[in-house]
Amino acid sequence: MPLLEVRDLRAGYGAIIAVKGISLDVNEGEIVTLIGSNGAGKSTTLRAISGVIRPRGGQVTFAGQRIDRLQPHAIVRLGLSHVPEGRGIFHSLSVYENLLMGAYTRDDAIQADLERVYHLFPRLKERLDQPGGTLSGGEQQMLAIGRALMARPRLLLLDEPSMGLSPVLVETIFETIQAIRREGATVLLVEQNALMALEIADRAYVIESGEITLSGTGPALSRDDAVRRAYLGEA
Amino acid sequence: MHPALTLSVSFWSDQFVNGLTTGSIYALIALGYTMVYGVLKMINFAHGEVFMLGSFAGYGALVVMGGNDLSGPVIALAILGAIIVAMAASVSASVVIERLAYRPLRNAPRLAPLISAIGVSIFLQYLVLEQTSARAKFYPDIFPRGSLSAGPFEITYIQLFLIASSVAMMALLYAIIQRTRLGRAIRAVAENPTNASLMGVDVNRTIVVVFILGAAMAGVAGVLYGLFFQTIRGSMGFIPGIKAFTAAVLGGIGSIPGAMAGGYVLGLAETVGRELLNELPGVSLGNQWRDVIAFTLLVTILIFRPTGIFAQRSTTRA
Ligand SMILES: Nc1ncnc2c1ncn2[C@@H]1O[C@H](COP(=O)(O)OP(=O)(O)O)[C@@H](O)[C@H]1O
Numbered sequence: 001m002p003l004l005e006v007r008d009l010r011a012g013y014g015a016i017i018a019v020k021g022i023s024l025d026v027n028e029g030e031i032v033t034l035i036g037s038n039g040a041g042k043s044t045t046l047r048a049i050s051g052v053i054r055p056r057g058g059q060v061t062f063a064g065q066r067i068d069r070l071q072p073h074a075i076v077r078l079g080l081s082h083v084p085e086g087r088g089i090f091h092s093l094s095v096y097e098n099l100l101m102g103a104y105t106r107d108d109a110i111q112a113d114l115e116r117v118y119h120l121f122p123r124l125k126e127r128l129d130q131p132g133g134t135l136s137g138g139e140q141q142m143l144a145i146g147r148a149l150m151a152r153p154r155l156l157l158l159d160e161p162s163m164g165l166s167p168v169l170v171e172t173i174f175e176t177i178q179a180i181r182r183e184g185a186t187v188l189l190v191e192q193n194a195l196m197a198l199e200i201a202d203r204a205y206v207i208e209s210g211e212i213t214l215s216g217t218g219p220a221l222s223r224d225d226a227v228r229r230a231y232l233g234e235a
Numbered sequence: 236m237h238p239a240l241t242l243s244v245s246f247w248s249d250q251f252v253n254g255l256t257t258g259s260i261y262a263l264i265a266l267g268y269t270m271v272y273g274v275l276k277m278i279n280f281a282h283g284e285v286f287m288l289g290s291f292a293g294y295g296a297l298v299v300m301g302g303n304d305l306s307g308p309v310i311a312l313a314i315l316g317a318i319i320v321a322m323a324a325s326v327s328a329s330v331v332i333e334r335l336a337y338r339p340l341r342n343a344p345r346l347a348p349l350i351s352a353i354g355v356s357i358f359l360q361y362l363v364l365e366q367t368s369a370r371a372k373f374y375p376d377i378f379p380r381g382s383l384s385a386g387p388f389e390i391t392y393i394q395l396f397l398i399a400s401s402v403a404m405m406a407l408l409y410a411i412i413q414r415t416r417l418g419r420a421i422r423a424v425a426e427n428p429t430n431a432s433l434m435g436v437d438v439n440r441t442i443v444v445v446f447i448l449g450a451a452m453a454g455v456a457g458v459l460y461g462l463f464f465q466t467i468r469g470s471m472g473f474i475p476g477i478k479a480f481t482a483a484v485l486g487g488i489g490s491i492p493g494a495m496a497g498g499y500v501l502g503l504a505e506t507v508g509r510e511l512l513n514e515l516p517g518v519s520l521g522n523q524w525r526d527v528i529a530f531t532l533l534v535t536i537l538i539f540r541p542t543g544i545f546a547q548r549s550t551t552r553a
Pocket residue numbers: 013016018036037038039040041042043044045
C-alpha cells in the first residue's frame with residue numbers, strides 16, 4: 001500500500017475549482033514530483049493534502065488512515081509535513097525559534113535533529129539568533145526545509161523549493177532533497193523547474209488545469225516529447 | 236492656578252506615583268486588547284466588561300470571606316483568594332464570549348465581530364447594572380493603611396501593592412510569551428495562523444489560550460482597582476476599557492511590551508500631564524480632563540501614528 005494515496009481529489013477557492021479530481025500515489029522511500037505550469041493546481045493539491053484547505057471531494061489516505069477531514073495540525077502529528085509555497089518562515093521569530101516550531105509536535109529530545117539540520121545547512125547555525133525575516137531567500141528555504149525535518153516527518157511535501165533561488169542554491173537544495181530521502185523520508189516535490197525535478201524523481205505526474213495528464217518514471221517523462229516541449233523549454 | 240503646589244517637589248512626585256498606579260491598571264487591561272488583536276486582528280470591546288466581572292467576582296469573594304471583619308494576616312490570604320476567584324471569573328467569561336460571540340464570526344467581514352463585541356459589552360454591563368439595581372458596591376476597606384517614603388516619593392501600601400503585583404503579573408506573562416513553547420505558538424499564530432497550523436499548532440486552542448491570558452490579567456486588574464478605588468459598579472469597565480485600548484494603541488496594537496509601556500505613558504500623561512497643562516497661564520483643568528487628555532491622545536495617535544509611538548517594524552508582534 002502506498003504511503004500516500006490520493007483518489008479523485010477535488011479542491012478550490014470559492015467559485016474557482018482548481019483541482020478537478022486527481023489521483024496519485026507516493027510509495028514509502030520515493031521522491032515523486034508533480035510538475036506543471038503556473039496556475040495548474042500544484043499548490044492547491046498540496047494544500048488539500050495537508051489540510052490547509054478542505055478538499056471538496058475525493059479521498060486522501062496517509063499511512064493507511066483517511067486524512068481528508070482532518071485539520072492541518074492533526075495531519076502534521078501523523079508525520080506529514082508541508083513546506084508551503086513562499087516558505088512560511090516566521091519573520092518575527094528567531095531562526096532557532098523557527099526550528100523549535102518545527103519540532104512543536106514532539107516531546108522527545110530534539111538535540112540530534114538540530115545537529116542534523118546544522119550539518120545539512122551550516123549557514124543556519126551561524127544565524128540562530130537572527131529574526132527569520134532577516135534571512136536571504138536561499139537561507140529561508142534552507143530554514144523551511146530544516147524546520148520541516150525537525151518534525152521527523154515520514155512524508156515531506158515541498159512546494160517549489162527552487163523558486164527565486166540562484167542556480168547554485170537550487171543545486172544545493174536538490175542535493176539536500178536527495179540526502180533527506182537517503183535518510184529515510186519520502187518526498188512529494190512540486191516544481192515548475194521540471195528539468196531538475198525529473199532528474200531526481202523516481203516517478204512524476206504532470207498536472208494541467210487541475211487534471212493529471214501524464215505520469216511515469218522520472219527518466220521516461222524527461223524523454224517524453226510533449227513534456228520536453230511544454231516544460232523543458234524545447235521547441 | 237495653584238502656584239504653591241508647583242514649587243512642591245512632593246506634589247509632582249505624588250502625581251508621578253498616581254500616574255504609575257492608574258498606569259498599572261491600564262497596562263494590565265491593555266494586554267488583553269493587544270494579544271487578542273495580535274492573533275485575531277480584532278478589537279475585543281467586551282474586554283472592559285471582563286475586567287468589571289473580575290472586579291465583582293473578587294468583591295463577592297472578599298465579602299464571603301468576611302468582608303470588613305477581616306483582620307490580621309488573614310487579609311493577605313483573602314486578597315490572594317479574591318484575585319484567584321476574579322481571574323477564574325474573568326477567564327470563564329472570556330472563554331464563553333470567544334466561543335459564542337467571536338468564533339462563529341471568524342470568517343465574517345471584520346466589522347461583524349466588532350459589532351458582536353460591542354453587543355456583548357453592552358449586554359454584560361446592563362446585566363450587572365440590573366443585578367445590582369445600578370447601585371455601586373464597596374470593596375471591604377481592609378487594606379492596611381500607611382505609606383513608605385523614599386526621598387521626595389511617598390507611596391501608600393496599597394499603591395505599592397498594586398504596582399508591584401501588576402509588574403509581577405506582566406513579567407510572568409512576558410516570560411510565558413518569550414520563553415515557553417506556548418508563547419512561541421502564540422507568536423507564530425499572531426504572525427501567520429496557517430503556517431502555525433502546518434507546524435502542528437492547534438490555532439483555535441491557541442486563540443482560546445490568548446483570551447485566557449488576557450482575561451487573567453484583567454481579573455487581577457479588577458481586584459486591584461477595587462482595593463484601590465473601593466467603589467465598583469456595572470458600568471465601571473467602560474472608561475478603563477477605553478483607556479486601556481488607548482494604551483494598547485499608543486504602544487502599537489499587537490505589541491505586548493508596547494501595551495505595558497502604553498499603559499504607563501497614558502497613566503502618567505493623565506496625571507502629570509494634566510498638572511503640567513495647569514501650569515500654563517489661565518489654564519485650570521479639573522479631574523474630568525484626564526479623560527479628555529486620554530482620548531485626545533487616542534485620536535491624535537490614530538490619525539498621525541496608527542502603529543503606535545514606539546513602532547519600529549509592523550511585523551513584530553511580541
Ligand atoms: N488563495 C487563492 N484564492 C483564489 N484562487 C486561488 C488561490 N490560490 C490559487 N488560486 C487559483 O487556483 C488555481 C490553481 O492555483 P495553484 O494551485 O496555486 O497553481 P500552481 O501552484 O500550480 O501554480 C489558479 O487558477 C489560481 O489562480
